[in-house]
Amino acid sequence: xxxxxxxxxxxxxxxxxxxxxxxxxxxxxxxxxxxxxxxxxxxxxxxxxxxxxxxxxxxxxxxxxxxxxxxxxxxxxxxxxxxxxxxxxxxxxxxxxxxxxxxxxxxxxxxxxxxxxxxxxxxxxxxxxxxxxxxxxxxxxxxxxxxxxxxxxxxxxxxxxxxxxxxxxxxxxxxxxxxxxxxxxxxxxxxxxxxxxxxxxxxxxxxxxxxxxxxxxxxxxxxxxxxxxxxxxxxxxxxxxxxxxxxxxxxxxxxxxxxxxxxxxxxxxxxxxxxxxxxxxxxxxxxxxxxxxxxxxxxxxxxxxxxxxxxxxxxxxxxxxxxxxxxxxxxxxxxxxxxxxxxxxxxxxx
Numbered sequence: 001x002x003x004x005x006x007x008x009x010x011x012x013x014x015x016x017x018x019x020x021x022x023x024x025x026x027x028x029x030x031x032x033x034x035x036x037x038x039x040x041x042x043x044x045x046x047x048x049x050x051x052x053x054x055x056x057x058x059x060x061x062x063x064x065x066x067x068x069x070x071x072x073x074x075x076x077x078x079x080x081x082x083x084x085x086x087x088x089x090x091x092x093x094x095x096x097x098x099x100x101x102x103x104x105x106x107x108x109x110x111x112x113x114x115x116x117x118x119x120x121x122x123x124x125x126x127x128x129x130x131x132x133x134x135x136x137x138x139x140x141x142x143x144x145x146x147x148x149x150x151x152x153x154x155x156x157x158x159x160x161x162x163x164x165x166x167x168x169x170x171x172x173x174x175x176x177x178x179x180x181x182x183x184x185x186x187x188x189x190x191x192x193x194x195x196x197x198x199x200x201x202x203x204x205x206x207x208x209x210x211x212x213x214x215x216x217x218x219x220x221x222x223x224x225x226x227x228x229x230x231x232x233x234x235x236x237x238x239x240x241x242x243x244x245x246x247x248x249x250x251x252x253x254x255x256x257x258x259x260x261x262x263x264x265x266x267x268x269x270x271x272x273x274x275x276x277x278x279x280x281x282x283x284x285x286x287x288x289x290x291x292x293x294x295x296x297x298x299x300x301x302x303x304x305x306x307x308x309x310x311x312x313x314x315x316x317x318x319x320x321x322x323x324x325x326x327x328x329x330x331x332x333x334x335x336x337x338x339x340x341x342x343x344x345x346x347x348x349x350x
Contacts, residue, residue: 283338
């Protein structure tokens, strides 16, 4: 498939295909927009079935980062990267250093950080070759380190806003939340929810992670193929995207979907479908912005960790505003958020 023919292309400023023969690196860096600042977004390590699948994923994720950063009020544009786990993939410091070289070649147009399959230690390796990297270990009271706890806290505040709006519940205490995916973000979200008194249903492809959450937080394990259709007050997708489809939306037994996965709606039409189903949907790039808020503060060095937590907590009121506008206009929450994000980007790049 041609890059320009991909439906997710959306006038990307730059798409870079990275190949290093010595390490076997195959990666793609997608820069959607630099209207609001350098294009920032994590690097994902994933086993894609085809190169076209990897390209489509990075383009969608990159566009989502433009919207996420705009809605969070950050001095960042949107970008993303994927490293493709080929059949002969060999994990090595040299491979991540080679990726760092490609990031450096963008001359500050792209700032990377960790995403699925990556870690703080991986970012440290990449940082040997470029300064345009975040998600490094914290220093003193400054922001930094693994951004997933901040992402999880923002999702927690978003869930609180959603249950207050939809269920008229002051807190999540006594409510049932089904969490799909209990990796770094899902684990920390489960911790916040458990401490607030929620009942947890959890599932993950990795049963050790499921058992950990069950042991620590008293969660109930559910089959991975059934987690989205549980009878629950809230369903929180925290794994990979494109899980809200015409088929899956019809099977939902909840009135709120609010989770951390990127690109949860498979198509734009699914935003209308989930609205028609009577389900309140928290736009993913709004609710999961806690991590990039942390990354921004680390990169620019302009906030303490405490100040970052305050900025992340503002995700709740931001979502409430979207819910209220959607209710007043009858439009899907996803459409309201998209329009707001595009307007912010356009205002910076008339």
